[in-house]
Amino acid sequence: MSAAVTVRRGRVLAAGTAALVTGTAVVGALIGVGGPASTGAYAAPPATGVTQSDDAPLAGAANDSAAQVAPQLDTSPESVQRDETPLAVPSDSGSGRRVVFDMSDQHVWLVRDNGRAARSYPVSGSVYDNLDPGTYEVYSRSEQAYAFDGSGSMRFMVRFTQGDNAAIGFHDIPIDTEGRKVQTRAELGTAQSHGCIRQWPDDAKALWRFAPVGTTVVVTA
Structure with a gap:
């Protein structure tokens, strides 16, 4: 009887863990956390500069x-x-x-x-x-x-x-x-x-x- 209870508890714990992992993956996919960067993301343009110079006669x-x-x-x-x-x-x-x-x-x-x-x-x-x-x-x-x-x-x-x-x-x-x-x-x-x-x-x-x-x-x- 004790061994059967232990097995069932182990299965319940494993099932709960799997459900938690699956839920996290779904939420992550919805909000974009933990996944690869979106190909439509905006990338800031590189900074540009102006070469300048100075004078006398x-x-x-x-x-x-x-x-x-x-x-x-x-x-x-x-x-x-x-x-x-x-x-x-x-x-x-x-x-x-x-x-x-x-x-x-x-x-x-x-x-x-x-x-x-x-x-x-x-x-x-x-x-x-x-x-x-x-x-x-x-x-x-x-x-x-x-x-x-x-x-x-x-x-x-x-x-x-x-x-x-x-x-x-x-x-x-x-x-x-x-x-x-x-x-x-x-x-x-x-x-x-x-x-x-x-x-x-x-x-x-x-x-x-x-x-x-x-x-x-x-x-x-």
Whole structure:
């Protein structure tokens, strides 16, 4: 009698354990726990970055090819800190297709033939009084250029006049000899350079595409 009771109890315990395991598997299948990852699950996209660079007055071998530069997505924290409100094209900046640089506002406009701005953005011109208001013309371009004093390098140099020490033009924010940008994006809109006009890399690429040799450049006070 005792042996029969023991056997029946063993069978009941085994049956209960099997039921518990089966129930757990069913619940797991319903809520997705313990099973393989769903093939429809969302995977976060990899982070992207933007290579940047910085500036000073410069000289560099001319490269007048109209190279097309693919725009890059700007995902830097600074990209949401600037006031991007466009300013009106200066009324005293002439007519036709041109690049306009206003020294008071530290702002650039890329103006189409119809007089409308294709793009406008803050820049950093020279801290020195080395540029007179007037009409100029792009005469040389270099995709890579260097400061005349060896202090750094910059990209997308578009020259339109000559200063005391070197050419004056538009380029991206230069990089010093230790690989650091010489100013922040937040400082654009204020005079910071030693001769040229510094631009954020995306803006520098846009001007590079817009202004081949022969393009009119108008500087306003």
